[in-house]
C-alpha cells in the first residue's frame with residue numbers, strides 16, 4: 001500500500017508475498033530508519049541501535065548487542081534474575097485475595113520492567129516507580145504522533161505545541177537516572193555480578209573498542225534502547241497469550257496439562273524445565289502471529305530507489321512492515337483468525353521470518369530484533385509459571401473478554417486484563 005502521510009511518501013508492507021520481495025531482494029535498500037523527532041532526542045542524537053541510520057556506527061553498535069549484551073550465553077547468564085523476579089510475581093499473586101481479580105496487565109509490565117532494570121542496572125530492580133514512570137513517558141513519546149515527523153519543515157511548531165518542552169523534561173529525567181546509575185557503577189569495587197552497564201563501561205575503557213562506545217552518551221543511548229524495546233513488548237505478549245487462553249479453554253487445558261506433567265510437584269517452573277514444554281512454545285508462536293506486540297515494527301526508510309513487484313519505490317520512502325496483517329494473511333495461513341497453536345507443529349516456522357515471510361513478529365533481515373533470546377526467555381518463564389501455579393477464571397461480571405487493541409508503537413490489550421487466580425486442587 002503506497003500512501004503520502006503529510007509530505008512523506010510511505011509504503012506499508014502488509015502481505016507475506018510483499019514482505020518476501022522486500023526482505024529477499026531489497027533488504028539493504030530497506031535498512032534505513034527515519035530520524036524521527038522524539039526518537040532523535042531520546043536516543044542522544046541517534047547513538048542507539050533501533051533508530052540509528054544504517055551505516056558503520058549502527059553495524060558496530062548492533063555487534064555490541066549481538067556479542068556482548070544479548071547473545072544466547074549472556075541471556076542465559078541472567079537466568080537467576082528472571083527466576084527470582086517471576087517467583088516474586090507469583091508470590092504476590094498468591095498473597096492476593098482469591099475472590100478479587102488480579103490486574104495482570106499492570107503486574108506483567110512491572111515484572112518485565114524489574115527484569116530489564118536488574119539486568120541493565122544491577123541492584124534489586126524493585127521499588128523503582130520513578131524508573132517505571134520515566135520509561136512509560138519516554139515510550140509514549142517515542143510511539144506517539146508528532147506532526148513534525150510528517151511535515152519536517154514544521155518541526156519548529158513543537159516549540160509552541162508543548163511537545164518539545166515535554167520531550168526535554170523526560171530526556172532530562174532519563175539522563176539524570178543514567179548519570180546516577182553510571183556514577184554508582186564507576187564508584188564500586190570489583191564484583192562478581194555483571195550487569196549491562198558494567199559491560200558497556202568495560203567496552204568504553206577498552207582502547208580497542210573506544211571507537212564504538214566513545215562517550216557516556218553512547219552507553220546511555222544503548223541502555224535506553226534495551227529499556228524501551230524490551231519491556232512493553234514482552235509484557236504485552238504475556239497478556240495476549242493469557243487472554244487467548246481464557247477464550248480457548250481446550251488450549252488452556254492442554255497447556256496446563258503439559259506443564260503440570262512435565263514439572264511435577266516441585267512448586268515452580270525453572271528455566272531448565274522449558275525444554276520439555278513444546279506445546280507452550282506453540283502457544284507463544286500463535287500469540288505472536290495474531291498479536292505481534294510491535295505490529296508496525298519500527299519504521300524504516302529506503303536508502304536508495306528500488307523496484308518492489310512492479311512498483312518503483314523512491315529513496316527516502318518511509319516503510320512500515322505490518323506484521324499483524326501479515327500474520328493474518330489468508331494466502332499464508334488457513335483460518336487465519338483462529339487461535340490454533342497446532343498449526344505450528346512440525347517446527348519449521350521460526351521467529352526469524354523463514355516461512356515465506358508470513359510470520360514476522362520480530363521483523364526480518366538486517367534489522368531484525370536483536371532481543372529475541374531475551375524477550376522469549378522472559379515470556380516463556382513468566383507464562384509457564386502463571387499457568388502452572390494457578391487456575392484462572394474470569395470475574396463473574398465478565399462474560400466475554402474484549403480483545404480491543406491500543407494504537408501506538410506497542411500494541412497492548414486496551415482494557416487491562418483482570419483475572420481471578422485460584423490455587424489448583
Ligand code: HEM
Pocket residue numbers: 049050051062070225226229230231233234237292293294296297298300360361362363364365366367368369370371372374375376379
Ligand atoms: C516479545 C518481545 C519482542 C518483540 C515482539 C520485538 C519486536 C521487534 C520488532 C518488530 C523490531 C523491528 C525490527 C525490524 O525493523 O525489522 C524490533 C527491533 C529491535 N528490538 Fe525488539 N522485540 C522484542 C523484545 C526485545 C528485547 C527484549 C530487546 C532488548 C533487550 C529488543 C531490542 C530491539 C532493538 C535494539 C531493535 C532495533 C534493531 C535494529 O534497528 O537494528 N527487543 N523488535
